């Protein structure tokens with residue numbers, strides 16, 4: 704049987720200050736810089752779960768709902784939701800805080816997929832995730848559907864093989 708690790712063992716919190724070099728001409732944090740921070744926080748979560756070298760395999764939809772301003776404090780929270788064989792889905796939330804005004808808002812949310820690899824870059828199995836809280840269980844249960852959707856979109860799975868995903872659409876038609 705594969706080893707199990709609590710989802711919370713992979714929890715990562717990362718805090719950054721938005722400096723002038725991170726911004727565009729409107730003094731807003733650049734999207735690419737944000738993606739870079741998200742990639743690092745999510746990769747650390749995947750490393751904590753697997754204790755392996757990990758590579759980014761895919762990033763699901765990332766939308767930029769609200770601009771993050773120069774001088775804001777950005778907080779990224781990442782945690783592995785579920786592991787399959789060598790791949791792990793990581794959920795990440797991003798918050799922007801304006802300390803002088805005392806305001807804080809959630810600006811981004813995304814799912815990253817990382818694959819654990821050996822020294823030669825070959826995929827290697829990782830422990831299973833044990834979800835404990837209601838939120839972790841919800842994310843764990845949705846992870847198989849999201850995996851199937853991203854593998855179909857990446858051309859790595861036939862839509863006819865995506866059983867969980869099909870079941871969801873069949874349910875919503877009833």
Ligand SMILES: CCCCCCCCCCCCCCCC(=O)SCCNC(=O)CCNC(=O)[C@H](O)C(C)(C)COP(=O)(O)OP(=O)(O)OC[C@H]1O[C@@H](n2cnc3c(N)ncnc32)[C@H](O)[C@@H]1OP(=O)(O)O
Nearest residue numbers: 743746747756758759760761787788789790816818826857
């Ligand atoms: C040297 C390091 C020191 C570390 C020091 C500490 C540093 C601490 C912080 C580090 C922070 C920076 C970390 C940044 C991490 C990068 O930025 S890495 C650079 C960007 N990424 C890459 O270059 C990856 C390039 N791609 C690859 O190497 C290969 O395609 C992969 C991802 C290993 C997959 O290989 P493959 O031969 O296709 O393998 P295959 O067996 O078919 O699939 C393996 C798994 O990948 C999954 N997969 C493949 N493609 C996809 C996809 N598009 N979507 C979802 N899943 C996929 C499959 O479903 C499968 O999952 P499981 O069923 O095993 O769970």
